[in-house]
Amino acid sequence: MEDVAIIGASMTKFGERDTWIQDLLAEAGIACLEDAGVSGDAVDHLYVSNMASGEFEGQTGTANALAHDLNAMPAYTQRIDQTSSSGGAGIYAAWQSVASGASDCTLLVGGEKMTHRTTSEATDVIASLTHPAEYKHGITLPSFAGLTARAYLDKHDAPRESLAEVAVKNHYHGTQNPHAQFQKEVDKETVLESPIVADPLRLYDFCPITDGSAALMLVPESKASEYTDDYVVISGIAGATDTHVVHQRPDPTVMNGVVESGESAYEMAGKSPEDIDVAELHDMFTILEFLQMEGLGFADVGKAWEHAMEGTTYIDGELPINTSGGLKSKGHPLGASGVAQGYEIYKQLMNEAGDRQVDADVGLACNVGGFGNCVITTIMEQA
Amino acid sequence: MEDVAIIGASMTKFGERDTWIQDLLAEAGIACLEDAGVSGDAVDHLYVSNMASGEFEGQTGTANALAHDLNAMPAYTQRIDQTSSSGGAGIYAAWQSVASGASDCTLLVGGEKMTHRTTSEATDVIASLTHPAEYKHGITLPSFAGLTARAYLDKHDAPRESLAEVAVKNHYHGTQNPHAQFQKEVDKETVLESPIVADPLRLYDFCPITDGSAALMLVPESKASEYTDDYVVISGIAGATDTHVVHQRPDPTVMNGVVESGESAYEMAGKSPEDIDVAELHDMFTILEFLQMEGLGFADVGKAWEHAMEGTTYIDGELPINTSGGLKSKGHPLGASGVAQGYEIYKQLMNEAGDRQVDADVGLACNVGGFGNCVITTIMEQA
Numbered sequence: 018m019e020d021v022a023i024i025g026a027s028m029t030k031f032g033e034r035d036t037w038i039q040d041l042l043a044e045a046g047i048a049c050l051e052d053a054g055v056s057g058d059a060v061d062h063l064y065v066s067n068m069a070s071g072e073f074e075g076q077t078g079t080a081n082a083l084a085h086d087l088n089a090m091p092a093y094t095q096r097i098d099q100t101s102s103s104g105g106a107g108i109y110a111a112w113q114s115v116a117s118g119a120s121d122c123t124l125l126v127g128g129e130k131m132t133h134r135t136t137s138e139a140t141d142v143i144a145s146l147t148h149p150a151e152y153k154h155g156i157t158l159p160s161f162a163g164l165t166a167r168a169y170l171d172k173h174d175a176p177r178e179s180l181a182e183v184a185v186k187n188h189y190h191g192t193q194n195p196h197a198q199f200q201k202e203v204d205k206e207t208v209l210e211s212p213i214v215a216d217p218l219r220l221y222d223f224c225p226i227t228d229g230s231a232a233l234m235l236v237p238e239s240k241a242s243e244y245t246d247d248y249v250v251i252s253g254i255a256g257a258t259d260t261h262v263v264h265q266r267p268d269p270t271v272m273n274g275v276v277e278s279g280e281s282a283y284e285m286a287g288k289s290p291e292d293i294d295v296a297e298l299h300d301m302f303t304i305l306e307f308l309q310m311e312g313l314g315f316a317d318v319g320k321a322w323e324h325a326m327e328g329t330t331y332i333d334g335e336l337p338i339n340t341s342g343g344l345k346s347k348g349h350p351l352g353a354s355g356v357a358q359g360y361e362i363y364k365q366l367m368n369e370a371g372d373r374q375v376d377a378d379v380g381l382a383c384n385v386g387g388f389g390n391c392v393i394t395t396i397m398e399q400a
Numbered sequence: 401m402e403d404v405a406i407i408g409a410s411m412t413k414f415g416e417r418d419t420w421i422q423d424l425l426a427e428a429g430i431a432c433l434e435d436a437g438v439s440g441d442a443v444d445h446l447y448v449s450n451m452a453s454g455e456f457e458g459q460t461g462t463a464n465a466l467a468h469d470l471n472a473m474p475a476y477t478q479r480i481d482q483t484s485s486s487g488g489a490g491i492y493a494a495w496q497s498v499a500s501g502a503s504d505c506t507l508l509v510g511g512e513k514m515t516h517r518t519t520s521e522a523t524d525v526i527a528s529l530t531h532p533a534e535y536k537h538g539i540t541l542p543s544f545a546g547l548t549a550r551a552y553l554d555k556h557d558a559p560r561e562s563l564a565e566v567a568v569k570n571h572y573h574g575t576q577n578p579h580a581q582f583q584k585e586v587d588k589e590t591v592l593e594s595p596i597v598a599d600p601l602r603l604y605d606f607c608p609i610t611d612g613s614a615a616l617m618l619v620p621e622s623k624a625s626e627y628t629d630d631y632v633v634i635s636g637i638a639g640a641t642d643t644h645v646v647h648q649r650p651d652p653t654v655m656n657g658v659v660e661s662g663e664s665a666y667e668m669a670g671k672s673p674e675d676i677d678v679a680e681l682h683d684m685f686t687i688l689e690f691l692q693m694e695g696l697g698f699a700d701v702g703k704a705w706e707h708a709m710e711g712t713t714y715i716d717g718e719l720p721i722n723t724s725g726g727l728k729s730k731g732h733p734l735g736a737s738g739v740a741q742g743y744e745i746y747k748q749l750m751n752e753a754g755d756r757q758v759d760a761d762v763g764l765a766c767n768v769g770g771f772g773n774c775v776i777t778t779i780m781e782q783a
Binding site: 018068069071072075076077078080081082084085086089090091092093094095096097098099100106109110112113114116117118119142145146147148149255256257258259260261262273274277278386387390391393 | 401451452454455458459460461463464465467468469472473474475476477478479480481482483489492493495496497499500501502525528529530531532638639640641642643644645656657660661769770773774776
């Protein structure tokens with residue numbers, strides 16, 4: 018198994034973008050080539066993380082088109098879909114291509130164009146990942162989140178305010194990130210008084226609909242020095258599934274895919290939760306940040322909400338979580354989100370995170386597909 | 401790099417299937433587990449090759465659902481889309497997962513459900529892989545095929561009948577394959593008098609719209625003996641792209657993705673075209689069989705049509721091509737086709753091909769995405 022290094026990264030401005038998927042992908046792809054100092058024709062494997070350009074725009078074949086746009090032909094190319102964790106799945110695929118020895122230079126680009134569709138249309142495309150037996154009963158991803166939040170607050174006697182604190186923190190972090198969709202702070206009262214979406218969750222408990230893309234460049238660590246003196250290594254990476262039918266889970270407040278992928282990634286990296294200096298978690302809904310903190314061992318089960326109340330996950334706290342603003346504030350262009358998590362951890366470990374820089378040698382990204390249906394956890398370290 | 405073995409394979413009956421994508425995938429998945437003698441919970445990586453269940457059925461998340469249906473949780477799972485070569489891309493992804501050392505047991509299932517949509521609707525979904533600049537001018541995949549066939553016949557002074565011979569041969573082969581959609585022979589006159597679709601190509605020059613699925617089970621060769629004494633190894637595999645905008649190719653009768661992926665796969669396997677005993681080529685249109693025979697070195701450039709006229713590619717010929725009936729007669733459920741090519745080569749090398757058995761130690765499968773936009777070539781050998 019080849020050790021794998023990341024030698025470049027990029028992301029576009031997230032938000033409403035007046036363009037189409039192909040130009041979004043090319044924008045991040047070109048920026049990543051520039052960041053890594055690699056020309057398109059040096060890329061031998063090109064992966065595109067994208068959930069639904071066919072449904073959103075009637076356009077497929079995006080990976081082939083991107084190879085063309087980046088002058089990467091005859092590089093092998095392929096699209097990766099793992100619903101909302103397509104980006105994390107892309108990191109895993111890109112890692113495999115290098116770790117297997119098949120590739121000397123893999124470019125991963127994740128992207129999604131969504132804002133030209135209504136929120137209801139976008140929610141329906143995303144809900145197509147659920148089991149029809151649940152969907153027929155009116156279940157969408159936001160419904161799952163509301164039901165789970167209610168169960169969590171009840172089970173652990175947690176205050177509703179603790180969820181609001183996640184939104185407040187991640188909006189604050191977003192103000193430090195020029196790429197984030199939202200650049201504004203919100204206070205707890207605003208979150209708690211915003212319109213109900215899926216009780217007890219309200220508008221500000223949810224990530225927005227977003228356009229954007231992000232990219233990473235991976236090479237064998239044995240060849241990284243040909244490109245740069247400073248790079249990051251992927252020391253642990255693993256994915257795991259949970260039941261596809263969410264109501265079959267013994268405890269809806271535990272995401273087994275998070276637990277299993279985390280344990281495997283820690284084992285591979287030889288690390289434990291205490292070793293992690295900075296983390297990007299998949300806060301598509303505020304409640305998910307709690308479930309991942311507990312599943313990954315950053316908080317005891319039932320206690321993540323206390324960290325939120327105490328503020329230990331702020332950028333200057335004990336374990337900074339979602340310094341990028343998270344999906345909540347940075348935005349959630351499905352196929353891009355996991356790649357953008359990788360971008361944030363890379364930038365933090367490279368000391369290139371600007372106003373939101375933290376002191377970190379080891380970082381973790383957790384990308385959640387569906388409602389925990391498949392989760393990919395990646396651990397990165399300074400070389 | 402771990403050497404990779406195939407220890408089991410399955411495919412469903414191809415044709416019109418009154419079911420949905422999830423049950424099609426489960427049918428092949430369960431059959432492959434049985435064929436390999438592996439239980440679902442031993443699978444650690446599960447890949448699903450599928451182009452467009454979202455567009456065809458409004459259903460996504462199929463990989464997660466399949467992990468659930470096969471009791472493979474917490475196996476990592478992901479969908480792979482490389483348009484009409486999604487199946488070959490799946491073989492490559494599954495190979496990478498084992499070759500990288502990440503997986504001890506990977507199940508690949510490819511499938512597509514299409515026949516509930518009209519031919520025009522299905523053609524439009526497939527055409528969404530083209531560049532909009534070409535699509536706006538009325539280009540679909542069948543149009544490309546017609547234009548290319550005309551160019552080939554003109555350039556090489558080849559008779560129109562030679563294309564008909566491909567259809568006649570592959571229909572004959574299909575009569576030997578109980579899984580094939582069509583179980584009937586056609587004669588040359590029937591092909592040449594069938595309705596024009598894209599001049600000079602007629603109805604019988606095209607593959608049908610098909611439902612179906614197929615599966616392969618991959619393990620490290622070092623562990624294959626734990627499962628079976630007889631298996632097949634993947635000795636060469638590679639993918640390559642060509643221009644996404646087809647009219648930018650210097651010569652439309654040469655598919656550079658075929659040439660490049662073939663050369664890389666031969667080099668990896670230490671084989672040359674003369675070493676191949678049986679091949680499955682992507683005959684979505686009759687003309688494609690010629691372009692792949694030439695691109696892979698089975699015929700000199702401009703001479704593949706002579707082999708068709710001489711009958712050397714029949715099951716009892718010098719190099720049997722598409723003993724399964726090919727896409728032409730077996731059918732072309734997009735995500736399944738490349739996996740089903742792998743199934744056929746595996747069965748031939750295992751001496752389990754029944755009435756269509758040939759004498760073969762080394763086989764090759766070539767799966768073409770788009771109109772040669774991305775091609776995956778796989779070489780397999782008896783262990």
